[in-house]
Amino acid sequence: MDDTPPLRLLISDVDGTLVRNDKSLADATVAAVSNAVAAGLPVTLISARPPSGMYWIADRLGLAGPFGAFNGGVLFRRDRTVIARHCIDPQVCETVLALIREAGITCWLFAGDQWLSSNDSDPHIPREVKSVNIQPIITDDFGDRLGRIDKIVGVSDDADLLIDLEARAIAAVGGRATIARSQPYYLDITAAVANKGDGVSFLANAFGVPLAQVAVIGDQANDLPMFARAGLSVAMGQATPEVQARATLTTVGNDEDGVAAAIAEIILPRFTGRT
Numbered sequence: 001m002d003d004t005p006p007l008r009l010l011i012s013d014v015d016g017t018l019v020r021n022d023k024s025l026a027d028a029t030v031a032a033v034s035n036a037v038a039a040g041l042p043v044t045l046i047s048a049r050p051p052s053g054m055y056w057i058a059d060r061l062g063l064a065g066p067f068g069a070f071n072g073g074v075l076f077r078r079d080r081t082v083i084a085r086h087c088i089d090p091q092v093c094e095t096v097l098a099l100i101r102e103a104g105i106t107c108w109l110f111a112g113d114q115w116l117s118s119n120d121s122d123p124h125i126p127r128e129v130k131s132v133n134i135q136p137i138i139t140d141d142f143g144d145r146l147g148r149i150d151k152i153v154g155v156s157d158d159a160d161l162l163i164d165l166e167a168r169a170i171a172a173v174g175g176r177a178t179i180a181r182s183q184p185y186y187l188d189i190t191a192a193v194a195n196k197g198d199g200v201s202f203l204a205n206a207f208g209v210p211l212a213q214v215a216v217i218g219d220q221a222n223d224l225p226m227f228a229r230a231g232l233s234v235a236m237g238q239a240t241p242e243v244q245a246r247a248t249l250t251t252v253g254n255d256e257d258g259v260a261a262a263i264a265e266i267i268l269p270r271f272t273g274r275t
Helices: 015-020 026-036 056-060 090-103 125-132 159-176 196-207 219-229 241-243 259-272
Strands: 008-011 043-045 067-069 074-076 081-084 108-111 112-119 150-156 178-182 187-189 214-218 232-235
Touching: 008 015, 008 259, 015 159, 015 178, 015 214, 015 259, 026 043, 026 074, 026 259, 043 056, 043 081, 067 196, 074 196, 074 219, 081 159, 081 214, 090 108, 090 150, 090 159, 112 125, 159 187, 178 219, 196 219, 214 219, 214 259, 219 232, 232 259
Parallel strands: 008 043, 008 214, 214 232
Antiparallel strands: 067 074, 074 081, 108 112, 108 150, 150 187, 178 187
16 A cells, blocks of 8 residues: 555546447446445546536436536536536637648537537547537538637547647647647647646535545546646556556556456555555
8 A cells, every 4th residue: 555645536537447448338337436436435527528428427327426528627517517617718719720720630629519520521420429429510610609619629540740739739829728639539629727637626626525535547648637636546557658657556458447447456445444
């Protein structure tokens, strides 16, 4: 055992973490979350997904929330009540959209309960439909939504292009937005406070738990802000070496039910005080 204070809250990422690569929720994971809650440990979720992609998971796990969608940009309860919403600054939207168009890649835009896509044949659409639980509106005219955009995504399988686009977007808008890859093929842009660091801080406060007694689990670069704030961070087994290096501990991969393993082997022992 390490010297981490006894844990009082578990916050999990969703894609690449809680769900398997086919976007399913394993029975072992459901059982492990149920065991944690039954033991008295609150569990909640934070994700780059919109709320529409998280409702069914909250229902399946029997969690009441609050939860963080869009990397913490929208905070909501299981009954669909929105507690807070932080949209991207319209000028930032215009700048980022121009950079994505210049890069010549697919652009997705999430505004409220709508998902807009500039490309109806992007190969990532079927997979994203499973994640967000809504169908895309095909359009490249985003002008009437610039004041209410929750998330912009640049989509490309060219990892080097996305890395370059990420650097250019950060240089262009600075601290006026949160810019990070949620998957190797997705570059997410959300509001400045819509990041998982601020998100887990809000969730911890909502549950009345100090950050030092919060455990978080994730797998991507956009999870690093919450790794930096939580008392205990767990990286998934398939996470990159950079992400694993920034975590307190590592579990097995998401297709090996890594969250279930982490709850049983890492989280609950530190909650109950067992060694």
